[in-house]
């Protein structure tokens with residue numbers, strides 16, 4: 001579809017055209033002349049070569065910027081007649097065109113483009129770069145070229161005496177301009193004055209150029225103007241260039257008219273958007289700017305102010321969004337990272353996914369905190385994967401990897417322990433520096449609150465256990481500990497028996513929790529310096545001395561536990577003089593002061609009309625004292641404890657003298673020194689005074 005619009009010629013011209021068709025072509029030369037306009041070149045019949053092409057959008061693309069040192073030409077295939085038929089002089093003509101130079105950089109472009117009037121369309125021998133695809137080193141400037149060019153040059157070339165890197169020049173037969181000026185236009189200032197406005201050829205903006213030749217005066221005017229609206233700009237009154245140049249002595253007849261362009265070491269694209277010509281004194285038709293194709297944009301686009309503002313914001317937003325996404329992904333990863341090693345595969349069934357535990361405890365939220373024990377925080381959680389099972393999740397910080405394998409193996413085996421008086425360990429999870437243990441959830445919390453008073457989950461004060469409940473709790477813990485010591489496949493030393501480690505299930509059954517954990521601290525510690533773990537007041541004297549935990553050190557702690565539950569008193573108390581008094585000493589003191597052992601029982605148990613079975617109380621207190629014996633070998637085994645408590649075996653005869661509270665006090669207070677001198681240890685001899693005390697064993 002040719003966009004070329006041949007202006008309606010006057011009727012006479014039409015007649016002449018008709019004549020021309022019928023007879024000789026020469027007939028038209030006497031009058032008329034050509035006039036054409038391309039409002040874009042879509043479908044136009046142009047002769048193109050080199051890098052030049054007519055784009056689908058209708059642009060003449062002289063160079064396409066894909067390679068360096070390009071040249072390209074686009075000519076109207078039919079020659080234009082410029083000379084008068086009678087005397088052969090070049091008559092007035094006008095050319096208008098719209099061009100744009102698009103460079104990757106806004107401040108740098110390689111070479112420009114030119115409007116060309118030449119005797120040929122074959123520029124195959126021309127050079128690129130500063131030669132603009134018009135001449136070469138041998139023929140540049142030669143009169144035989146019969147060449148007129150109006151160059152729009154973006155490179156200052158010394159060889160051709162270019163005035164700047166942004167100039168417009170009139171060239172005849174070569175690239176050295178006859179006249180040149182910085183690109184721009186004059187604005188009529190009124191009163192004859194005018195001011196110059198610079199234009200940047202490489203601004204990527206489309207610009208309008210007029211080239212007018214007056215045959216009578218042999219004057220060439222070149223004028224340019226920016227395109228601001230959708231209509232052709234008004235032609236500035238003062239031309240940019242005005243030069244007398246008798247083209248009758250230059251141009252050949254016929255001549256071809258078109259455009260030429262070349263690039264150098266840079267990728268620049270040269271475009272012609274529209275073009276119109278009028279010969280034989282006719283004006284060049286106005287180009288319909290609104291109908292012109294758009295200049296393609298490249299790289300960092302200076303285009304609209306809105307984009308200039310929006311683009312950085314959009315970019316920043318994108319960067320932020322991508323950054324945020326990365327942070328979320330990384331945090332998600334970090335949040336759920338676990339430590340998992342090959343050796344753990346055999347403990348697979350006991351392994352929990354951290355993600356599940358994280359969600360079960362709502363991200364280990366404070367509101368889910370059940371308590372903070374010696375080994376870490378305990379959270380209540382609901383495992384949705386296991387049918388909303390309630391669990392207690394214990395986080396144990398554990399920096400050392402040493403011994404972890406053994407510990408996990410132990411955890412896994414402990415996980416197989418099932419006893420109605422032990423808290424069921426369900427499994428574990430490992431993260432860096434952190435071990436997470438999952439236990440059965442014990443809705444009634446720990447025993448200490450029911451002995452010393454406390455607040456339940458609903459915020460109300462808890463009711464203290466009565467005697468029968470306490471007896472049941474003591475028997476339960478004894479059964480659990482007995483199982484750990486003697487009934488299970490391995491001897492498991494609990495190491496941290498105390499009221500806060502005894503939990504109460506739904507049926508107020510006592511369950512011993514946290515077993516094995518104390519050993520973790522051992523594993524983490526330097527094996528050279530065994531650390532004593534456990535809780536003050538429950539520590540057996542020989543444990544303090546040797547650091548070696550045995551079932552008998554558990555029995556000692558159990559003894560303290562029994563006394564604590566029966567008496568409702570903490571294992572260690574400060575007396576009126578500020579001295580620390582051990583509970584066992586305190587009980588012994590009661591016994592010492594006449595036969596008032598039963599008076600040591602929690603006075604709160606006597607409230608109201610509760611009748612205490614004094615025989616039972618005496619038995620329990622005596623078991624507590626026996627278990628708390630400073631001499632390990634004098635303590636009963638858990639098997640014996642159960643038998644004593646059940647009344648199957650009578651307690652060994654114990655007198656006040658046998659359980660000397662003074663000696664006990666001495667041992668408890670002075671610790672190491674006294675103990676080593678009294679020889680009371682797992683290898684006790686009969687020579688010591690204390691070893692005799694238990695009697696009957």
Ligand SMILES: *[C@@H]1O[C@H](CO)[C@@H](O)[C@H](O)[C@H]1NC(C)=O
Nearest residue numbers: 050051064065066067070071
């Ligand atoms: C660009 O022009 C070169 C000739 O200089 C040509 O080989 C190439 O195919 C053209 N590329 C495009 C995309 O038109």
Ligand SMILES: *[C@@H]1O[C@H](CO)[C@@H](O)[C@H](O)[C@H]1NC(C)=O
Nearest residue numbers: 044045046047076077078079
């Ligand atoms: C283009 O113009 C030339 C010269 O006028 C002509 O020979 C050629 O057939 C035209 N091509 C088309 C496709 O119109």
Ligand SMILES: *[C@@H]1O[C@H](CO)[C@@H](O)[C@H](O)[C@H]1NC(C)=O
Nearest residue numbers: 030084085086087088089216
């Ligand atoms: C040539 O002829 C044209 C008319 O065809 C006339 O306008 C012009 O002035 C003549 N030029 C010269 C130099 O005679």
Ligand SMILES: *[C@@H]1O[C@H](CO)[C@@H](O)[C@H](O)[C@H]1NC(C)=O
Nearest residue numbers: 125126135136137138139140
């Ligand atoms: C320059 O172009 C002319 C034709 O215009 C050709 O004869 C000549 O060989 C070319 N010179 C070079 C150096 O290419």
Ligand SMILES: *[C@@H]1O[C@H](CO)[C@@H](O)[C@H](O)[C@H]1NC(C)=O
Nearest residue numbers: 164166182184196197198199
């Ligand atoms: C136009 O630009 C040139 C350099 O590019 C500068 O020297 C000149 O002062 C400018 N003129 C105006 C009117 O801005």
Ligand SMILES: *[C@@H]1O[C@H](CO)[C@@H](O)[C@H](O)[C@H]1NC(C)=O
Nearest residue numbers: 212213214219221238239242
């Ligand atoms: C060229 O410009 C001058 C003013 O500088 C004007 O007098 C003359 O008519 C113009 N010639 C053409 C062909 O536009």
Ligand SMILES: *[C@@H]1O[C@H](CO)[C@@H](O)[C@H](O)[C@H]1NC(C)=O
Nearest residue numbers: 089215216217218246248249
């Ligand atoms: C231009 O040159 C031709 C001869 O080539 C001459 O006839 C004509 O008068 C000249 N025109 C002007 C305006 O000097």
